[in-house]
Amino acid sequence: MMYVFDNGSLRRLCENYYPARFPSLWERFDELVAAGSVISVREVYNEIERWSPTRKLVQWAKEHKELFPPPSSEELEFVREVFRVGHFQALIEKKSILQGTPVADPFVIAKAKISGGIVVTEERFKENAAKMPNVCAHFGIDCMDLEGFMEREGWQF
Numbered sequence: 001m002m003y004v005f006d007n008g009s010l011r012r013l014c015e016n017y018y019p020a021r022f023p024s025l026w027e028r029f030d031e032l033v034a035a036g037s038v039i040s041v042r043e044v045y046n047e048i049e050r051w052s053p054t055r056k057l058v059q060w061a062k063e064h065k066e067l068f069p070p071p072s073s074e075e076l077e078f079v080r081e082v083f084r085v086g087h088f089q090a091l092i093e094k095k096s097i098l099q100g101t102p103v104a105d106p107f108v109i110a111k112a113k114i115s116g117g118i119v120v121t122e123e124r125f126k127e128n129a130a131k132m133p134n135v136c137a138h139f140g141i142d143c144m145d146l147e148g149f150m151e152r153e154g155w156q157f
Helices: 007-016 023-034 042-051 055-063 073-084 086-091 094-099 105-115 132-139 146-153
Strands: 003-005 118-120
Touching: 003 007, 003 105, 007 042, 007 055, 007 146, 042 055, 042 105, 073 086, 073 105, 086 105, 086 132, 105 118, 105 132, 118 132, 118 146
Parallel strands: 003 118
Antiparallel strands: none
């Protein structure tokens, strides 16, 4: 199974589960990373570099830059398909368009769709919203939060 991580879930992991306090969690996570079962996208890396409130996450991302590949042509085509749904154009805020800031959500969703993976995000489904879980539900893509990921992997610490 492939998990495609959003910025918020990586941030939660790095900020709440310190490697020195949770070494067995990080050993298991690193095993999934090494196996190619955990991945993200380049725009998540760009968001982390621009907005991360902690150096831990920025440093971790730099040490694992291979997890953040650029989108494939198939993924870019799917991003276009997402934005054909007018309501989902709100994934990109006007402020982000004007400032040219990174927006990873549609790329995370596209990576999961094309790779047959599961989106891991801390966003919650909200009726009639342009949130990642809403877009995933619309396109039949599995979506869960960090705790759901740990449950699916059968982790207990």
